[in-house]
Amino acid sequence: MSRLRAASGLLALAVLTGCAGAPEAPATPSPSATPSAPAEPIRIAAGPTGQTAVLAHVYAGRLREAGFDAGVVDAGAGRADYLAALERGDVELVADYSGNLYLHLRGRAPVGPAGAAPTGIATPSPTPTPEERGLAEDLSELLGLGEERADDDDVLAGVREVLPEGLRVLEPAPAENTVxxxxxxxxxxxxxxxxxxxxxxxxxxxxxxxxxxxxxxxxxxxxxxxxxxxxxxxxxxxxxxxxxxxxxxxxxxxxxxxxxxxxxxxxxxxxxxADPLNNFVPQRVVPVGDRKLPDAAVQVVEEVSAQIDTDDLVLMTRMTTARDPYTPEEAARYWLEGGDDT
Missing domain, CATH: 3.40.190.120 (Osmoprotection protein (prox); domain 2)
Known part of the structure; x- marks a missing residue:
């Protein structure tokens, strides 16, 4: 990003966000996360939304800082596409939303735009068929909870149980994008x-x-x-x-x-x-990776993921949907640099 573009972009962002400050600069990865020898390239799928595309570039940027050869690739916006790419070994990592990922893995219809719209903004979707109704009840039933409604931990545990062999769920981010x-x-x-x-x-x-x-x-x-x-x-x-x-x-x-x-x-x-009885399907941001992903790379991803909350998703959405929008890569760079023009 040029200094002129960065300056004009930050001015536009300041107008958009009012008095809100830039995100604090995330901590530098610990030396223990740096690979001791050259590793295979880590390819990260852009995922289902504009938010996950920014997150993919965040992961890639932090992995490169730690010495890995990492980049973002287009493996398709559909879950079937990028999960198949993960299983084939075409990519090693993707960010997704816990509730929609679980429903997909159990053969159910995802919950609208949290898994389809790049901005988290509601968009029309087909009218559910009778088999697709009862989503929250079906979620609890699929998870074996009976009449108890599913919370974040229930859904994440469910994802881990049904994820295809060879894949693993990394620690989720605090960020969520739920109804x-x-x-x-x-x-x-x-x-x-x-x-x-x-x-x-x-x-x-x-x-x-x-x-x-x-x-x-x-x-x-x-x-x-x-x-x-x-x-x-x-x-x-x-x-x-x-x-x-x-x-x-x-x-x-x-x-x-x-x-x-x-x-x-x-x-x-x-x-x-607040939704204390968990009526709405949980949608935490969760990285999904190949089990062969090096432990040092997993540590890097989990460290940066732990710093991403819902306010960060809002910022990323705002930047990529502004009148003069940032690309996902530019938005990720802005976040990684803590908002500074470096």
Missing amino acids: AVVVTRATAVEHGLSDLEDLGPVCDEIALGTGLDFAGRSYGPEGLKDAYECVPRSFVPFAEQDELVDALLGDRVQAAALFTASPAIEDNALVVL
Whole structure:
């Protein structure tokens, strides 16, 4: 990235993020992570979304700093494509989302845009068939939890159990991109809302704006009713997130279902209502690698992955979807350099 481009890019980013500061510079890998001898190249698949493409370049950049020959390759955006590439040995690493990865491995339909849209922004998806309904219930059933709903640890354990032979799950990042119900601060104060249990008693007073596929998901009307006795006055579907957010800010709907890594939440100071009963499918960022990946490389990836939280996903999304967007490689470099023009 040229100094002129970096300067203009950072100015644009400052306008986008307001008073938010640049991410702190991640720690330099420990010397123990540096390979003692030349290793085979490490090829990293870009993965299913724009976020995972940035993460792939983050992994590659940190691995190169540690002395590995690492690069990002296009192995297809579909899970079947890049998982097959991992099994064939065409790539050695990819970042994915835990819930959608597990559902894919068990032959179920993924949960909408967390595994399909580069920005974490809701996009239309086909209406689920009857066999695809009951997703949250099916998830718990597949995991052997009975009526108990699955949490992050349950899903990650499930992924480890069903991952194809020869592959392994590295330690997940704190970052997640899952569905959540959000409200404006005014609505949160008016009704004393901090989680979905608070929403239940006043749910009949609100209209809930959603993506087009929300009504066909078990975490939608059925899940909210069963888990929180929440039956909104109405469900209002939107094809575009911008329209949904405008409706929320204009009080045409009083709550909205968004993905947690959407910049719209931070930009509009929206309140994310906690989901203590795990109605929504967990979607942690998780690196998946070949079992032959050197231990020193695994250590590097896990160290950098541990530093990536949901705010970082928001930043990466913001950078790659700005009016003058950064490429995934440029966004990764910005993150790795701690936002400094070096």
